[in-house]
Amino acid sequence: MSKFFSIRWKISGLFLVSNIVLGVVIALLVSNHVRQTFRNELIERGRTIGHNLASNSGDLILNEDKVGLRYLIANNMNFESLDYILVHDSEGKIVGDNFNGQVPKSLQVEDLSAINKKESSQVLEVPELNTSVYDLWVPVEEGLIGYIRIGLDTSYVRNVVNQTIKVILLSVLVVTLLGGMFVFFLGGQLVKPIIYLTRRADEISQGKLEQKIELKTHDEIEKLAEALDRLRESVKIALKRLEQQQSLKM
Structure with a gap:
């Protein structure tokens, strides 16, 4: 004998399942859009910092003024999610940093020819900082003098996306419960x-x-x-x- 299920329960179950599926789809679509938006915004902010530093650091790099570079870097380290600022000369040598000279080995560059001469960014794992970053290079005078290197913590974007997903799923849950009762x-x-x-x-x-x-x-x-x-x-x-x-x- 087949089991009996009331239409009332079938309709309610169908509503709940469809709402949950719809909520998950919306969360995935929105989270992807938020991830791209905040990633682009974060990198753009990093580029702005890099350009400001590039316009003010040319003479300091040429004169190897480490004190001046350290002061310039310190004034720009207050931006949220900024992990590091490195200044490379045209040969790739680090002449300025925010690590007091103790630059993590994973951030040191031996072959500058592998770096694009134009602005570039990539996700880089930094075990010493226990994080991953958007590693952004901004050339100083088209790289003839050096490069400003910006490290932006990827956890900033990840946290924003996670928070967005939580808000969406919570909203879907509330709507589903209220709608389910109705x-x-x-x-x-x-x-x-x-x-x-x-x-x-x-x-x-x-x-x-x-x-x-x-x-x-x-x-x-x-x-x-x-x-x-x-x-x-x-x-x-x-x-x-x-x-x-x-x-x-x-």
């Missing part, structure tokens, strides 16, 4: 006339044909009620004819 109540209103028609159909099958079937829902269920009432009348007439024929035979 649909459950609405499903009950929909099921009531069906239960009524089912009971009346059982009564007809048991020969209870006197009570008229009346149901006003202004939809297909009302049409079904009218058809069932016509069936009741037909069965009632057929039974009367059968009784008359039997009485005549007697």
Whole structure:
């Protein structure tokens, strides 16, 4: 015998499942858009810092003024998610940094020819800082004097995306719960006339044909009620004819 599931529960379940699936799809689409938007915004901010430093560091690099470069770097380290600022000369040597000379080995460059002569950025793992960064290079005088190197923590974008996903999923959960309650109540209103028609159909099958079937829902269920009432009348007439024929035979 197959299991019985009320239409009320089926409608509510379908609503909940569809809302959850829709919420996950929306979260994925929005998170991807947010990730791209904030990544581009973060890198653009890094480029702005790099350009400002590049316009003010040319003479300091040529004169190998490490004190001046350190002061210049310190004044630009207050930007959120900025992990490091390095200044390379045209040969790739680090002449300025925010690590007091203790630059992590993973950030040191041995072959500057591998770096694009134009602005470039890539995701770089920095084990010493226990993080990954958008490693951005900005040339000073087209690289003839050197490069400004900016490290932007990728966790900034990741945190924003995670927070966005949490807000979306929480909103979907609240809407789903409230909507589920409403649909459950609405499903009950929909099921009531069906239960009524089912009971009346059982009564007809048991020969209870006197009570008229009346149901006003202004939809297909009302049409079904009218058809069932016509069936009741037909069965009632057929039974009367059968009784008359039997009485005549007697």
